[in-house]
Amino acid sequence: MxxxxxxxxxxxxxxxxxxxxxxxxxxxxxxxxxxxxxxxxxxxxxxxxxxxxxxxxxxxxxxxxxxxxxxxxxxxxxxxxxxxxxxxxxxxxxxxxxxxxxxxxxxxxxxxxxxxxxxxxxxxxxxxxxxxxxxxxxxxxxxxxxxxxxxxxxxxxALSDPAAILYTSGTTGKAKGAVLTHENLTWVSLNCLVDYDIVSTDVALMISPLFHAASLGMGALPIMLKGATIVLEKGFEPGRALELIERHGVTMLSGVPTTYQLLADHPNWARTDLSTLQKLTCGGSAVPTRILNAFEERGLSFSQGYGMTETSPGATSLSPTMTRQKQGSVGLAHFFTDVRIADEHGEMVPRGTVGEIEISGPNVFPGYHQLSEATASAFSPDGWFRSGDMGYLDADGYLYISDRLKDMIISGGENIYPAEIENLINDIDGVTGVAVIGVVDPQWGEVPWAIVTVRDGAAATTESVRADLDGKLARFKLPKKVIVVDTLPRTASGKVRKADLRARYGG
Incomplete structure (x- = not known):
């Protein structure tokens, strides 16, 4: 062959x-x-x-x-x-x-x-x-x-040939096609087999969309590589998910914090037989303590992790045994992957020092489709992928995320880039300035809010802005709230100080 x-x-x-x-x-x-x-x-x-x-x-x-x-x-x-x-x-x-x-x-x-x-x-x-x-x-x-x-x-x-192109929104607002090779998808699958102990007798309930890098690269592919079984659902409904866990003896489940919150809050939660469940993986954002408690009461713990489309997508994983001891961490680098922290000059920093997270390994993509400049800027001179996220490694090598350099919002497991929304809101008649930030939400983790300035005599409301954007953006990207202010806080160079806005509005 x-x-x-x-x-x-x-x-x-x-x-x-x-x-x-x-x-x-x-x-x-x-x-x-x-x-x-x-x-x-x-x-x-x-x-x-x-x-x-x-x-x-x-x-x-x-x-x-x-x-x-x-x-x-x-x-x-x-x-x-x-x-x-x-x-x-x-x-x-x-x-x-x-x-x-x-x-x-x-x-x-x-x-x-x-x-x-x-x-x-x-x-x-x-x-x-x-x-x-x-x-x-x-x-x-x-x-x-x-x-x-x-x-x-x-x-x-060949393993180096492109296997898939997955589109990920970027800081400029235009979605970029991340080219994933056969090698990338093979090695991320092997990482999952090693770090999540996937075996051929596993039965994995797949409720997240396969078009997402996480569901594909860390869900379906490793399961099929190992010859295990997928219970494939068209979408997620918590009551049905609980029913399927019991009916098929599901051993593995993947989701985002919202997924697990909805399961734990469902009326059938307490009476569903979860005895076969062994492996729960969660990405997108940290699992809230309330959710940890609800699942630990049923004898269940989570593997958590960090990654992005460009890493196919897994970069780190936190084992269930360390969930409490290293709460807030996204874990250690996957077995066949390496993570390091660099300062603004690209120099490595000591443990405990915040810097940009850089990733290397056979699961890291070769570049963006037909975007040579974007590809070049995404890598360090010695070939490590520059994530754009800020974090630090503790004394044991566990990664903690400090901030998102790119201002990305994660809402219910979906990545939202403010620039994409801001570009369209700026085109609305009467709007003179806009900043989109992520605001903490109990159900979705974060939701986008738009802080805008308007010219004299003009108006902007949540309803009017959402109506203008409807059909131009996916609905999960529409701002959940629009706030009109007199001025936006800016630096001396004119950039909006989003940290000030997040501090004020709960981002």
Whole structure:
């Protein structure tokens, strides 16, 4: 076999554990690794017939489904590059991703047709396929898979070849495509196997969207590499999640603090059998003490961690045994990853000193798609990824996050970059200045607030600003509150002092 990347995984799983259940979806759908491999073969064949070749981009916009994984592994067999797109993005954001990635094929949920329309027109899309059964006039992916003969040309794929492009918002407001190689996704999976003790008998409930780097790189892929089972859910509803844990004997669960809060607050929490649960992982932000207490009362502890799309995404992990002793820390560097702290001159600082977090390892991406300057600035002279986050290492090497240099807001596990919102609010008639900050929220961790100044005679309200932005931004990025002030605090050079605003408004 010439394919040394993800495209070989299912063929090898078909040999090693053909009858093992790989996926449980909905109430009655089950797929073995043999069946999953067969469907990936069929997807690769139908993509090949549509002209997809090594290096071509295949975009997927849809909720969690087996088809997501069929397309991922089918595209990987051809050496094509998988581009998963956040379903919560607004139409202009989707258009940017499709255009910037240069996707040749788009596969999307039928429910998203209206939002992807403009993107298809603006991009280089040669073929569009809807998920599911489709219609008599336009067969859907499920029907096309059944009618495909399977088989494909054995394409030579190296670990260093690109496997996926995941788009992450940036400080300039334009989403950047982080190119993740087969090597990146393989090594982040190995990190998870080592640091989370994943075994082939695990049953992982997947409730977070697979288009997120965490769910893909640290959820689905390590589970499938090990030959364990995924209980795949289209979305998250706490009552159903509790039911599935009990019904399927779930051993692993991943989420953000909001996920676990909603589970613990559900009426069925106390009477649900959680005896099979062994491994809980949480990212996005620190787990509040109240949530820790609720789960520890049921004999459960968390692995917490830190990372970003550019690190595929895991960089550190905090084991459950250290949750209390190192509370507030995001843990040690993953087994095959290294973390260091640098000052503003790029020099290493002593333990306990705050500086910029830099990361190195085979899980660190090679760069941004078609953005050479952004890529160059993202790395230190000796090749370490500059995270843009501030933190320090304690005497034992545990990482603590001090501040986010890029002002990123994490809301319910979603990354929000203020510049993206600020650029659009600045275009609203009457607005003369704006600063978007993250404000602590008991449910979502943080939510964006917009602090604005307006010209004489003009007005801006939460309702009017949200209405103006609706359809231009994903709804989770819309400011939850808009406050009009006389002036924004600024430095001598004219930059807004966001730290002052966060101190005033509870950020």
């Amino acid at each position: 010439h394919n040394h990347g993800l495209g070989a995984w299912m063929a090898k799983r078909r040999l090693k554990s053909p009858e093992k259940i790989a996926l449980i979806y909905g109430d009655d759908e089950r797929q073995t690794y043999r069946q999953l491999a067969d469907r990936a073969d069929r997807v690769s064949a139908l993509l090949w017939l549509r002209g997809v070749r090594k290096g071509d981009r295949v975009a997927f916009i849809g909720e969690n489904s087996p088809e997501f994984l069929h397309v991922l592994f089918g595209a990987a067999q051809l050496g094509a590059v998988f581009v998963p797109v956040n379903t919560r993005l607004a139409a202009p954001e989707i258009a940017h991703v499709l255009t910037d990635s240069g996707a040749r094929v788009l596969i999307h949920d039928a429910e998203l047709t209206d939002r992807v329309g403009n993107g298809i027109a603006a991009a280089t899309i040669a073929h569009v396929i809807v998920t599911g059964e489709g219609t008599d006039e336009r067969p859907g992916l499920s029907r096309l898979i059944r009618s495909s003969t399977g088989g494909h040309t054995d394409v030579e794929v």
